[in-house]
Amino acid sequence: MIRTRLESIERFAILSASAESLIADIPAFAPHARPATLLRPTASTPGVRDSSIGGPLLWPADEPWPVCRAPHLMEVREKLSDEERETWQRIDSDMEERHRRNPGRGYEVTAEEARIQHQIMAGASMLDKITWERCRWVGDTSGPGVPMVPVVQLYSRNVPGEHWPAGMDVLQVLWCPNDHSELPGQPYYSGPTVELRYRSSSAVETVLNPPRPDRADEGYLPQPCAVDPVEIVDLPERDELPEDLYDEGCRWADARGIEYHRALACRSGWKVGGWPSWHLTDLIPIDCSCGARMRLFLTMESSNDGPDIVVGRFGELRIFTCPTDLSHPIRLNIQ
Numbered sequence: 530m531i532r533t534r535l536e537s538i539e540r541f542a543i544l545s546a547s548a549e550s551l552i553a554d555i556p557a558f559a560p561h562a563r564p565a566t567l568l569r570p571t572a573s574t575p576g577v578r579d580s581s582i583g584g585p586l587l588w589p590a591d592e593p594w595p596v597c598r599a600p601h602l603m604e605v606r607e608k609l610s611d612e613e614r615e616t617w618q619r620i621d622s623d624m625e626e627r628h629r630r631n632p633g634r635g636y637e638v639t640a641e642e643a644r645i646q647h648q649i650m651a652g653a654s655m656l657d658k659i660t661w662e663r664c665r666w667v668g669d670t671s672g673p674g675v676p677m678v679p680v681v682q683l684y685s686r687n688v689p690g691e692h693w694p695a696g697m698d699v700l701q702v703l704w705c706p707n708d709h710s711e712l713p714g715q716p717y718y719s720g721p722t723v724e725l726r727y728r729s730s731s732a733v734e735t736v737l738n739p740p741r742p743d744r745a746d747e748g749y750l751p752q753p754c755a756v757d758p759v760e761i762v763d764l765p766e767r768d769e770l771p772e773d774l775y776d777e778g779c780r781w782a783d784a785r786g787i788e789y790h791r792a793l794a795c796r797s798g799w800k801v802g803g804w805p806s807w808h809l810t811d812l813i814p815i816d817c818s819c820g821a822r823m824r825l826f827l828t829m830e831s832s833n834d835g836p837d838i839v840v841g842r843f844g845e846l847r848i849f850t851c852p853t854d855l856s857h858p859i860r861l862n863i864q
């Protein structure tokens with residue numbers, strides 16, 4: 530009895546500080562609210578007929594499995610010549626000697642030494658001073674391509690909303706578990722390539738046993754999880770609101786002992802819909818090639834449990850879609 534009462538008090542506390550209750554108190558927030566579904570993944574062994582993260586996909590046996598043929602970043606190492614190594618070591622010891630004589634100054638190279646070092650590096654990004662190798666990243670396009678891996682499968686029965694094309698009830702997200710940069714149509718993005726598929730579950734009779742990637746970054750291989758979706762209302766962050774309204778929202782949150790950002794707005798976690806957080810960069814407007822401002826569709830979050838993935842610097846990979854036409858190319862962004 531006591532337990533039930535406590536639970537209902539807790540539930541009331543959560544409810545009283547939700548985006549819905551903020552909107553009830555400050556109706557000017559209503560036009561800025563967006564529905565979202567938090568997926569809340571936990572480790573499990575989902576099947577092809579389940580919504581899942583990192584689980585098996587309902588995939589027609591006669592449909593080719595997606596393969597990534599974009600250049601894969603590969604580290605190439607070149608040994609310095611003996612002469613180059615000796616020159617570099619001499620510059621290092623001259624620099625240390627200057628520092629010893631004049632500790633007030635840091636370790637500095639002269640303009641001439643910098644020019645020589647630049648020449649030795651020959652455009653490489655790093656020098657390994659243990660093996661004396663220059664390292665550079667190059668795009669490797671050799672080989673037959675890398676089979677993509679399942680990241681998300683959602684059934685419309687678990688994640689209802691307006692984002693389902695007519696007649697489709699399964700959404701599948703796959704990615705190539707490797708880093709790529711300078712992908713066509715993806716400015717400022719470096720990370721996995723991503724494919725989205727919608728299908729009708731009734732049209733799939735047999736299921737394919739998918740090929741596995743022969744090269745993969747461990748952090749891009751999600752562990753299988755079941756999802757426990759919950760519908761919420763999400764609000765935008767400061768840059769996407771009138772200033773006065775944002776201040777009013779913060780005061781409302783402060784009075785309830787919560788943070789506006791993340792508790793009411795830009796909710797964290799694996800999420801369908803809602804608003805993106807711009808906590809690493811200022812707001813980057815993401816526009817479709819048709820000119821429409823794109824909307825956040827899916828957020829995939831780094832974590833040490835559940836799906837156990839790492840994107841960016843332990844950040845979030847977000848997929849944006851065109852509100853005018855879902856068939857327009859998606860945009861990717863990592864924060």
Ligand SMILES: [Zn+2]
Nearest residue numbers: 597675705707
């Ligand atoms: Zn790839």
Ligand SMILES: [Zn+2]
Nearest residue numbers: 817819851857
């Ligand atoms: Zn568009």
